[in-house]
Amino acid sequence: MDYTFQYGQVWPYLPYMIKGAWLSLQIAFLAFCGGMLIGTVCAAVKTFGGGFSRHAVNAYVVFFVNTPQLVQIYFLYFALPDLGIFLSSYMAVLLGMTLNAGAYLTEIQRAGFESRRQSEMEAAEVLGFSRLQQIRYVILPHVAKVLFPPLSNHYILMTLGTSMAAIFGVEELTGRAFNINSETFRSLEVFSIVAVIYVFVTLFASVALALFGRFAFRTKMRVV
Amino acid sequence: MGSFFGELWSLATYHNILFLAKGALTTIALSAFGCILGGLFGTLLAVARLTSGWLSWPLRAFALLFTEFFRRVPFLVTLMLCFFAFQFGGFDVSTLTVGCVTVVLIGTAFLAEIVRAGLQSVHPNQWHAAEAMNFTLLQTIRYVILPQAWTVILPPAFGFFILFIKDSALASQIGVVELTYVGKVFNNRGFSAGVSFGVILLAYFMLSYPLSRLGAKLEKKLGTSRTR
Numbered sequence: 031m032d033y034t035f036q037y038g039q040v041w042p043y044l045p046y047m048i049k050g051a052w053l054s055l056q057i058a059f060l061a062f063c064g065g066m067l068i069g070t071v072c073a074a075v076k077t078f079g080g081g082f083s084r085h086a087v088n089a090y091v092v093f094f095v096n097t098p099q100l101v102q103i104y105f106l107y108f109a110l111p112d113l114g115i116f117l118s119s120y121m122a123v124l125l126g127m128t129l130n131a132g133a134y135l136t137e138i139q140r141a142g143f144e145s146r147r148q149s150e151m152e153a154a155e156v157l158g159f160s161r162l163q164q165i166r167y168v169i170l171p172h173v174a175k176v177l178f179p180p181l182s183n184h185y186i187l188m189t190l191g192t193s194m195a196a197i198f199g200v201e202e203l204t205g206r207a208f209n210i211n212s213e214t215f216r217s218l219e220v221f222s223i224v225a226v227i228y229v230f231v232t233l234f235a236s237v238a239l240a241l242f243g244r245f246a247f248r249t250k251m252r253v254v
Numbered sequence: 255m256g257s258f259f260g261e262l263w264s265l266a267t268y269h270n271i272l273f274l275a276k277g278a279l280t281t282i283a284l285s286a287f288g289c290i291l292g293g294l295f296g297t298l299l300a301v302a303r304l305t306s307g308w309l310s311w312p313l314r315a316f317a318l319l320f321t322e323f324f325r326r327v328p329f330l331v332t333l334m335l336c337f338f339a340f341q342f343g344g345f346d347v348s349t350l351t352v353g354c355v356t357v358v359l360i361g362t363a364f365l366a367e368i369v370r371a372g373l374q375s376v377h378p379n380q381w382h383a384a385e386a387m388n389f390t391l392l393q394t395i396r397y398v399i400l401p402q403a404w405t406v407i408l409p410p411a412f413g414f415f416i417l418f419i420k421d422s423a424l425a426s427q428i429g430v431v432e433l434t435y436v437g438k439v440f441n442n443r444g445f446s447a448g449v450s451f452g453v454i455l456l457a458y459f460m461l462s463y464p465l466s467r468l469g470a471k472l473e474k475k476l477g478t479s480r481t482r
Contacts, residue, residue, distance in 0.1 A: 217341075
């Protein structure tokens with residue numbers, strides 16, 4: 031154990047790493063938005079849809095939830111070119127993460143769809159609320175309170191999941207860590223700094239989401 | 255399509271299937287190891303966070319920092335940290351050992367939170383009653399809290415185990431020969447990516463799906479016994 035840490039060589043790369051963190055956040059955000067879109071549609075189909083569409087959604091969710099995201103992206107990146115579909119590494123990662131997120135978010139959103147109560151909607155109708163007002167004032171606050179904590183939790187997990195992009199050569203935070211590592215050979219220093227950046231980024235996201243949830247939906251979320 | 259099945263047929267030799275089974279076993283062993291040891295250490299950390307009194311603040315601080323750090327660092331980065339730490343520490347260990355250590359570290363952090371949530375789900379009155387009966391903290395947890403909390407702890411802990419089967423795919427990056435690595439080897443042997451990774455996806459599905467059904471059943475069963 032005669033290892034001396036030499037951070038001096040790695041510090042100049044800090045701005046480079048932070049730019050990588052920005053790309054990580056961007057991938058996580060885009061994939062989450064895409065996943066939300068898929069998740070909302072699929073959850074609606076799963077709750078209200080008919081036989082065939084429901085089975086199709088079920089198959090999609092069960093398949094993507096039960097296989098690793100890494101292998102899904104491997105498949106998209108390496109197998110699709112055989113069919114003549116060429117994705118850049120960035121697109122493959124983004125598409126893989128979106129599809130994966132869509133499956134998980136379907137499961138989460140379904141719980142929200144099921145938490146709405148018929149009696150509440152009828153009460154709103156009696157009070158003369160229009161359909162839009164019903165959604166805005168009765169259903170959304172209720173569902174958002176149930177859904178916001180698990181959704182923000184999944185967003186944090188997705189931010190961590192973007193580190194997978196490094197394996198396919200996307201230069202986000204982890205990818206840049208690999209780059210710096212091969213330039214300086216200061217592996218422990220590089221990866222410890224990167225780990226701390228990840229901690230700060232997700233901690234910041236957690237605090238922001240918890241505050242937003244507390245003010246917007248009156249959720250009782252705790253960061254630690 | 256014909257070539258696809260032809261290739262699948264030539265993949266299905268005795269040694270390839272044996273290799274695949276070994277990979278699947280490694281995947282299961284890796285996540286089971288992480289969950290069992292992680293569950294033990296995680297329980298210790300959860301109890302450490304519930305201690306009170308100013309003398310035990312270093313314990314609480316350590317437990318808090320440990321869980322927060324390893325829950326907020328990606329699997330891949332923790333893996334690389336462990337990998338290089340072993341290398342620079344001068345330990346000559348196999349990549350499987352590095353993978354196991356990583357998995358235990360991460361499992362400990364996540365399971366500590368699950369156990370803590372379970373312990374805190376027991377009504378405060380129970381804690382106060384035990385305190386009034388002069389139970390120590392460990393006695394309270396052993397005789398009063400855990401018998402009530404384990405039905406809350408077990409379903410998410412099992413869910414985490416299933417999640418871990420899929421997350422441990424990243425261990426292939428340092429060369430642990432588990433399912434994903436087997437897929438890469440198949441691909442390098444000349445099988446097309448669609449076949450080799452398709453088989454791996456299917457293998458993961460066959461591992462994970464029955465377990466997740468079991469988990470759902472477990473949740474239902476324990477859930478009803480809790481409300482009774």
